[in-house]
Amino acid sequence: MSDSDRLAACRLLGPHPGGAAGRVSTAVRRFLVHAIPPGQEERAGVLLAVSGGRDSMALAVCAVDICARRGLVVRALTVDHGLREGSAREADEVAHRLAGLGADARVAAVDAGAPGGGPEAAARRARREALEREALRLRRDAGADRVLVLLGHTMDDQAETVLLRLARGSGVGSLRAMDPLTVWEPGRVEAGRPLLGIRRRDTGACCEQLGLAWVEDPTNSPDGPWRASDGSALRRSAVRSRALPALAEALGVDPVPALARTARMAALDDDALEEQAGLLWERAVKVVDAAGGTAGGGVLVLDCAADALAQAPAAVRDRVLHRAILAAGGRSGDVTSEHVGRVSALVAAWNGQGSADLPGLTARRLPGGAVRLAPGRPGERGTPRG
Template sequence: MAGPHPDVAAARAGVRRVLADLPPGARVLVACSGGADSLTLAAATAFVAPREGWSAGAVVVDHRLQPGSGQVARGAAEQCRRLGLEPVLVRPVEVVGGARGSGAGGPEAAARDARYAALTQAAGDAGAVAVLLGHTLDDQAETVLLGLARGSGARSLAGMATVHGLWRRPLLAMRRAQTEQVCRVLGLDYVRDPANSADGPWRAADGTALRRAALRERVLPALVGALGPGVVPALGRTAAQLRRDGDLLDRLADDLLHRALLGRPPVELDVAVLGGAHPALRTRALRSAALLAGAAPGALAAVHVEALDAVVSAYHGQGPLQLPGGVTATRRCGRLTLAAHDGHGRA
């Protein structure tokens, strides 16, 4: 008897590998949009879970940003039920700012925030210990290139982790074309989200194409044309290598922060301890200290960390430094103090 198609087998192997640490009886949810990636993940999980003693359901998030989205969500949910997933939850969400989003991240960030909040809530409601996401190697390559364009440093270039808290990504080693092949082999009817098109209905605030959509349709094909088909796997390998390096640096930076920390709240740091450290560790420790003091994670950028580092390594009497989230950094008598203030300037 012939075995499964190689791409079907690869998807199932990815699920087994990523969930291998879970005990029998653990429940997981597949985040399914109805696209080829998430339907492949749903089918692979529905096959693997009962054989390994896990319970598997699904959650479909309806962003309600385009006509017919409810019908697409119901169709995705029905396919998940036919695959044998239970429970199957459909969660409509409200995306702040609609199809143009709001804030610096635009509609992509607004939709992502709403989606992850709904997935987190659904996991809690269903008693799930993990939510499986259908990101592929192509998504990883796009993430690395977006991080490179932002100049966000090695951690951003490390892309998405296979396992991070509640989130697990079993298909990160597979190409998008492989998931489409899986759907054809298994007879799954997947949809193509127009939001993923550079000419689709979702636009940035200035009316231009969304960054990831433009990257997917225009930049990556141009890179493949110039550098060859190996560029996407190479970007994936780069992300994996940088993630390993970043994990080590983060652990060392955590140790540095522990040694420099004199008290909290407010967060007080020993400048001498920080000043003697390598800049790669010092800047990581300072970023963690700023977050510990209450700085806004989404707004704390490299420029803020660099300015904070200058107060330690290139001090020439700088005054108080304002960080996003109402945190002020002040150096005095060999101590760097990071204190959160209320709206009236009180610590």
């Protein structure tokens, strides 16, 4: 790719863009300075996840501009899920637009028909796998230490995520919603969301200001082709088109900034609780047999004799217990707050009750006050006894 090609986005934006383009560009520039500090350009690559919608197109033009100015290797990937007629042609058109901006643009066709979690979850899983593969390929091609995958989630997406998780009765760890920076492959691939402080209306205005065409995905509509298992609109689409407008009307204010602020505050609280839980884990949890039972599981003993667990705040203790259940081989998707509560009762409210059944595990109080977590059910052959 020639220097003139690489500078296409720079020419489009100009040296000091104003309006919506300026707001998006500033957000991306600040994020990249934080994520890839000056002087580390040769050690990092940037992969843009571009669906072709207004959010990802606004992100792409600003990111290509900034990467070109900083000398960062940048590549763009559009994923064709193959779930609707004409999707391959549409993906090729998006890649062509990106190439016109000076991006090294590629298309990945994936099979998003895998069962489990509905069409949204299957598409999301296939998309992430494609992005991870391309990120590792870019890392190899560029000789970089790490690759940063930039995603186009906005403040509006964050607010929708908070509402969806509130409706599920999620705790503070879930209400942090989407983090600005997430590790996908430790030491190799990270995912970044530069636009969490930017409104969706700004990304659309940015594209209009710069004359960028974008794709309208019909699956984002509540009347689109994808439906929930009960035939109703997909949950995120319904929240976007119905719940948030209803909240705005009922409250008399736009709820999106407040919901995004809730996510930021929840992230701070969650980090503090995780730090305390880590300290408590070191004091109170002992791995007896890391190879036992189910894959990735083993036998853990929770030390209750010193009362460190029993007297810890429930918010901290329950985090340790949840982590212990998973470490012992509990099935992540099946572990609920009720299961954590059963172990918590053995630790902090024991009055002679028997063992507690957990997904794939048994927890039982031992003589001397410890609680043992081990794979299996009471009475199963191979289930460890006290």
